[in-house]
Amino acid sequence: MYLVANIDPNICGATSCTLCTQFCPEANTIQYDKERKTAFVSVDRCKGCAQCVWVCDNMAKHHAIKMIMIDQLPEEFANKLTKNMSYEQENLKPSPINK
Amino acid sequence: MSLDYVKSTPGFEKFMPKDYRDMIDHGPFGKKVSVSQVGTFKEILEEHPMCAGCAMTLFIRLSLIALPNPEDTIIVGTAGCGRLVLSQAAVPFVYGNYGDTNAVASGLKRGLMTRFPDKHKDVVVMAGDGGLADIGFSMMMHSWFRKEKFTTIMLDNEVYGNTGGQESGMTNIGSVLKMAPLGKKFEKIDMPELAKTAGCAYVAMVVPNNPKRVEQCIKKAILIAREVGPTYIQAYTSCNIEYAIPTDKVMEDAKNVENDRYQFKEYISEDAKQYLGEKWGYKEYARKAIQTAEVAK
Ligand SMILES: Cc1ncc(C[n+]2csc(CCOP(=O)(O)OP(=O)(O)O)c2C)c(N)n1
Ligand code: SF4
Ligand code: SF4
Ligand code: SF4
Numbered sequence: 001m002y003l004v005a006n007i008d009p010n011i012c013g014a015t016s017c018t019l020c021t022q023f024c025p026e027a028n029t030i031q032y033d034k035e036r037k038t039a040f041v042s043v044d045r046c047k048g049c050a051q052c053v054w055v056c057d058n059m060a061k062h063h064a065i066k067m068i069m070i071d072q073l074p075e076e077f078a079n080k081l082t083k084n085m086s087y088e089q090e091n092l093k094p095s096p097i098n099k
Numbered sequence: 100m101s102l103d104y105v106k107s108t109p110g111f112e113k114f115m116p117k118d119y120r121d122m123i124d125h126g127p128f129g130k131k132v133s134v135s136q137v138g139t140f141k142e143i144l145e146e147h148p149m150c151a152g153c154a155m156t157l158f159i160r161l162s163l164i165a166l167p168n169p170e171d172t173i174i175v176g177t178a179g180c181g182r183l184v185l186s187q188a189a190v191p192f193v194y195g196n197y198g199d200t201n202a203v204a205s206g207l208k209r210g211l212m213t214r215f216p217d218k219h220k221d222v223v224v225m226a227g228d229g230g231l232a233d234i235g236f237s238m239m240m241h242s243w244f245r246k247e248k249f250t251t252i253m254l255d256n257e258v259y260g261n262t263g264g265q266e267s268g269m270t271n272i273g274s275v276l277k278m279a280p281l282g283k284k285f286e287k288i289d290m291p292e293l294a295k296t297a298g299c300a301y302v303a304m305v306v307p308n309n310p311k312r313v314e315q316c317i318k319k320a321i322l323i324a325r326e327v328g329p330t331y332i333q334a335y336t337s338c339n340i341e342y343a344i345p346t347d348k349v350m351e352d353a354k355n356v357e358n359d360r361y362q363f364k365e366y367i368s369e370d371a372k373q374y375l376g377e378k379w380g381y382k383e384y385a386r387k388a389i390q391t392a393e394v395a396k
Contacts, residue, residue: 021138022310023350025156027145027163032138039138049152050347058351083117087125087141095131095168 003067004046005030005053006074009038011064019060020052031085042082043070102129102170105189118145122189128170134161134310143169147187149180152346154353155254155336158307159184159225162252165317166190172221172321173211175204177235179227180261180338181254198234200224201242201251208249219325222249228269229259232288236268243297243329250324251331252317253290256338264341271360276341291333291364300328300371304364306335308353312363322379323371335361 007020007030016037021030029045030052032038041052048067056065105128107115112123118141122128125141132140144163149156159181166172172190176182178197186192195203204224211220224231231239231253239251257274259265264277268288275282294302301323303316313334320330337344337352344352357363367375367384376385 018135018138022134022161023157023308025149025151025153025160027142027160030138034139045146047151049349051152051157051349054347054350085121087121087139093131095129 001069001071003048003050004043004070004073005041005048005050005065006043006068007039007041008064008066009036009040011062012038015060015062017060017062020055020065023055023059024052025049028082028085042085043073044081105170126189127164127166132164134164134314137164143189144184145187145189147184149184150340152339152349153180153336154307154339154349155180155256155260156184158254158313158334158336161307161310161313162225162317163188163190165314166221166223167318167321168219168221171219172223173207175200175207175222175224175226177226177230178261179230179254179259180256181225181227185225195224195226197230199238200226200230200235201238201247204249204251205242205245205247208247212248221321221325223321224249224251225254226252227260227267228253228255228257229265229267232268232290240293240297243294243299243331246298246328248324248326248328249330250317250320251329252320253331253333254336255333256336256341257287258338258341260338260341291331291366294331295366298328299331299366300324300368301330302364302366303332304334304361305332306353306357306361306363308350308357309363316365319367319375319381323367323374326378327368327371327374 021039024030026045029042030039033040050067053065056062121141144160169190174185174190175193175195176185177195177200204222208222255269257270259267266279266283270283271287273282291302291304301320305313305316316332320332324330335356339349372384375381
């Protein structure tokens with residue numbers, strides 16, 4: 001058994017600053033759920049480094065992330081595996097034309 | 100190396116893995132994405148074997164998000180940790196022999212300029228401090244002397260991370276490492292100054308704990324390399340294994356190192372400023388270009 005990051009949606013949802021998402025070394029791992037207004041971890045990609053915990057505690061100062069054993073995850077987040085991901089896309093504009 | 104190559108053949112989409120379909124439908128190809136939007140689009144980097152919490156991984160992740168046109172980019176890397184993640188991204192990756200990166204990139208860029216004269220194909224070298232400052236030193240310097248139009252990014256973890264902790268030219272004086280037990284006897288090479296002297300049009304020193312800044316540096320360096328000249332970015336990307344940094348303290352370390360010896364520095368030549376202002380709408384430089392023109396009158 002090993003530790004993964006778990007985000008408390010109630011604390012995160014209050015501000016959902018998205019800071020941890022920008023600091024996780026792994027790609028496509030801390031995702032953002034617009035509907036529920038919270039960041040969440042695709043646990044199958046998390047390497048358990050706890051960098052996001054430091055960022056949420058010390059930079060965002062929101063204390064919304066805890067490291068927990070992977071078998072202790074609240075059910076709703078255990079279901080958020082990469083294979084169940086859906087991406088939001090509303091804000092993406094075409095890139096400047098490359099000529 | 101083009102948007103059309105990335106797309107699936109019609110009718111075959113359903114046979115592609117979900118990750119691939121997500122990349123086509125929700126990835127950054129042909130779109131404008133920014134680090135402030137991460138978590139809402141599919142990144143082009145997949146899972147890889149780099150150590151947990153490695154700052155180099157974070158820096159490369161941010162760099163890939165910052166590529167102005169990922170569909171028209173080729174990355175050149177070499178032996179060292181960085182290639183373990185670069186080779187897992189949906190951008191063509193060329194593995195230059197250890198030390199050869201900037202020679203390979205020179206030939207590649209020239210070939211691309213001949214083959215696609217009406218389009219920019221971006222070539223970006225990303226390699227370790229050992230790969231560039233030691234074994235690749237002469238090839239890197241000569242690519243700059245020759246004004247080759249590509250970007251060189253040094254992943255500076257101040258050690259040979261991949262081979263277990265030997266000192267490199269970029270290791271700090273006095274550092275004791277597993278395979279440098281007496282401590283390094285010489286100063287860290289001042290590569291940004293050498294890059295300036297050798298003729299780079301853009302030089303920057305960054306740490307990964309400011310994602311927005313990393314993004315801006317990468318964008319500027321790649322755009323300038325398209326038409327003005329060689330560009331160089333040196334990024335502090337600590338090796339938490341060889342320097343025994345607890346993974347949850349990697350960003351704290353980056354902050355301390357930034358305050359100590361890795362303050363943000365950026366040099367942009369006048370030509371490059373004008374180019375960014377006129378061609379790419381960078382307002383801060385456009386204004387300056389107009390002012391200098393007026394002073395000249
Ligand atoms: C010509 C050659 N010499 C030596 C090696 C062995 N080698 C592989 S990775 C590496 C060190 C890489 O250090 P650096 O470039 O600083 O990158 P890092 O792993 O620290 O990111 C060495 C010496 C090699 N692959 N090829
Ligand atoms: S840093 Fe904390 S509060 Fe901000 S998005 Fe991440 S978990 Fe939520
Ligand atoms: S523990 Fe590390 S890998 Fe896992 S979500 Fe946090 S920063 Fe990402
Ligand atoms: S050995 Fe060091 S540089 Fe290489 S992946 Fe591990 S932490 Fe990163």
